[in-house]
Amino acid sequence: MRPRRQIATGTIALLPVxxxxxxxxxxxIAWTVLISFTGxxxxxxxxxxxxxxxxxxxxTSRWIVSIGNIAxxxxxxxxxxxxxxxxxxxxxxxxxxxxxxxxxxxLYPYSMSFIVTGLVWQWIMNPELGLQxxxxxxxxxxxxFDWAVNRDMAIYAVAVAGIWQASGLVMAILLAxxxxxxxxxxxxxxxxxxxxxxxxxxIVLPLLKPMIVTAVVLLSVAVVKAYDLVVALTRGGPGxxxxxxxxxxxxxxxxxxxxxxxxxxxxxxLVTVLTALVPWLYAEYFRGAKxxx
Amino acid sequence: xxxxxxxxxxxxxxxxxxxxxxxxxxxILWTVLTSFKSEADAIASPPKFLFFDWTLENYTTVQExxxxxxxxxxxxxxxxxxxxxxxxxATPAAWSMAFVPGKRTRDLLMWMLSTxxxxxxxxxxxxxxxxxxLGLLDSRTALVVILTLINLPIIVWMLxxxxxxxxxxILEAARMDGASLRSEILYVLAPMAVPGIASTLLLNIILxxxxxxxxxxLTAAKAAPLTAFIASYSSPEGLFYAKLSAASTMAIAPIxxxxxxxxxxxxxxxTFGAVK
Numbered sequence: 001m002r003p004r005r006q007i008a009t010g011t012i013a014l015l016p017v018x019x020x021x022x023x024x025x026x027x028x029i030a031w032t033v034l035i036s037f038t039g040x041x042x043x044x045x046x047x048x049x050x051x052x053x054x055x056x057x058x059x060t061s062r063w064i065v066s067i068g069n070i071a072x073x074x075x076x077x078x079x080x081x082x083x084x085x086x087x088x089x090x091x092x093x094x095x096x097x098x099x100x101x102x103x104x105x106x107l108y109p110y111s112m113s114f115i116v117t118g119l120v121w122q123w124i125m126n127p128e129l130g131l132q133x134x135x136x137x138x139x140x141x142x143x144x145f146d147w148a149v150n151r152d153m154a155i156y157a158v159a160v161a162g163i164w165q166a167s168g169l170v171m172a173i174l175l176a177x178x179x180x181x182x183x184x185x186x187x188x189x190x191x192x193x194x195x196x197x198x199x200x201x202x203i204v205l206p207l208l209k210p211m212i213v214t215a216v217v218l219l220s221v222a223v224v225k226a227y228d229l230v231v232a233l234t235r236g237g238p239g240x241x242x243x244x245x246x247x248x249x250x251x252x253x254x255x256x257x258x259x260x261x262x263x264x265x266x267x268x269x270l271v272t273v274l275t276a277l278v279p280w281l282y283a284e285y286f287r288g289a290k291x292x293x
Numbered sequence: 294x295x296x297x298x299x300x301x302x303x304x305x306x307x308x309x310x311x312x313x314x315x316x317x318x319x320x321i322l323w324t325v326l327t328s329f330k331s332e333a334d335a336i337a338s339p340p341k342f343l344f345f346d347w348t349l350e351n352y353t354t355v356q357e358x359x360x361x362x363x364x365x366x367x368x369x370x371x372x373x374x375x376x377x378x379x380x381x382x383a384t385p386a387a388w389s390m391a392f393v394p395g396k397r398t399r400d401l402l403m404w405m406l407s408t409x410x411x412x413x414x415x416x417x418x419x420x421x422x423x424x425x426x427l428g429l430l431d432s433r434t435a436l437v438v439i440l441t442l443i444n445l446p447i448i449v450w451m452l453x454x455x456x457x458x459x460x461x462x463i464l465e466a467a468r469m470d471g472a473s474l475r476s477e478i479l480y481v482l483a484p485m486a487v488p489g490i491a492s493t494l495l496l497n498i499i500l501x502x503x504x505x506x507x508x509x510x511l512t513a514a515k516a517a518p519l520t521a522f523i524a525s526y527s528s529p530e531g532l533f534y535a536k537l538s539a540a541s542t543m544a545i546a547p548i549x550x551x552x553x554x555x556x557x558x559x560x561x562x563x564t565f566g567a568v569k
Contacts, residue, residue, distance in 0.1 A: 010393030013385035017449060024442050025408045028416035035418060044422060094306035104556045105314040108321060110563055111548050113503035115520045116541050120320040123534060129336055172560050224412045228505035232524055249414040263418050270415040277410055
């Protein structure tokens, strides 16, 4: 039993954090939703117009392009990061020398801002300067790598830079998972004569599931936040080819004085994330509640 | 892994792993190298790798033209300020969650963690409006407060995961010996909590240092930290590439150095405690 005074102190210590959760997080979210039902332009006015902003939103081609782009980006980004991160983790798990240094290097891109990532890749993907010209100079005359300036490929260019940035994160998480696997597994499968790749695919991967879930959650958060990478790499162009929802909100707020439309877009994003999040939170919550209080 | 790994196999994998590391590191290396080139060398064809006239002119130009030092200082103030403010709020909370868990502790943790997953644009408009009405646009104060709020869930979560590892029995023992709450925290808890607090500090400095969404949204010229500054310098045509590289290099250098000397904390921090 704990003394009552301790419990009281514990509660007081939590107050600032509770205040932040309620006022700063929930309050601002509620406010966003409220504005989205008004006809606000430069300043928030509270003339409620129902779902007019939402109708307008889904009639805007730029928004539709943004949604398509974020879906493409998200699938590619999460998928490739998982695959590359897993391969990196397996490579590092072979008792290589100087593993600590390698781990840090693999994780370096992730410790840099998306802005720097975007700028670095802007050069590599610039047809006049980067990879394309280097290889053409080296004799591969017809080599073409113009994704960043190609209307159809721009969002893939963004994905490549993002994958470079975040694969190391997946590597670090999965490597920890590999280390946690019972070492007798390898002896046992060797005795049974199962090929190594098969062991990884059929036994190791399922064992890593909790780690993979963690990685997917972290990567998804990055997808929803995608803004700075796009701004630094393509500025949403060419044209509107690589626009993303977060940039749509920013532009409508700052350049087009369209607060109502911006908040409607924000609300759509909030609801989407929430829909994806609720089942996960539920599972997490009840799993924990059963185990320990 | 206890699986027998032959020496040859080990060598092959070491080579593969280092080749991959070079590939991954190359873009960063290239940016650093380019920052020491003249603009002509930076876009030379074929690209010059190591043999060019090394120069520091980009660094001096960047400083002269755009007062780089001020943006650097903004970054320092904002990231340190928000980190310390965050620790100030989060440490008591994490302590309370770890050692005096109440009925709602888990609720609060889940609430906080889930807000971190919400898109930042969801709260952009209200925060922008508040800052505008308070006259706090383009001020470091606003950014310190906002980055504190944004990163608070992670700080609490990280500290909580570290505090959880401290055996509660030690605290019980101290209490049995008649230690007051104050001396329990000061003499028993604090020494064991310092490493955890230090890595949380490191992580949060990096996160705040890299934050671009809010800095781009809420600053113009005066309070802009490095991320916003670099973004303003970029041009899709590749003009001033060497200068841009110099600016980027100065922005990432602190992180590369900090990361190298605190590998373990970096890994644990960036994976938000998933990797111990």
